[in-house]
Amino acid sequence: MRQKQNVAVELRPISDGEVYPLPTFMKATGWGRHALTQARRKGLRTVKVGGRCFVRGVDFRDFLGGLTQEATHDD
Numbered sequence: 001m002r003q004k005q006n007v008a009v010e011l012r013p014i015s016d017g018e019v020y021p022l023p024t025f026m027k028a029t030g031w032g033r034h035a036l037t038q039a040r041r042k043g044l045r046t047v048k049v050g051g052r053c054f055v056r057g058v059d060f061r062d063f064l065g066g067l068t069q070e071a072t073h074d075d
Helices: 022-029 033-041 057-074
Strands: 019-021 047-049 052-056
Touching: 019 022, 022 033, 022 052, 052 057
Parallel strands: none
Antiparallel strands: 019 052, 047 052
16 A cells, blocks of 8 residues: 655645646645546536646635535535
């Protein structure tokens, strides 16, 4: 079994005004491919340009905001 990395060292804030290439976004959030796939299914928007995929910081903020609204409506 593969050992877990210490992701706390690599995590960094996601800024609204930035655009992140997918690998950079995944490092910044500490997410793997499965977590990213699940987030996209739940509504995280990505932008594809020239065969590369990007996540805008503002889309990530909106995605997280939508999750917190869902959680408060489920109670």
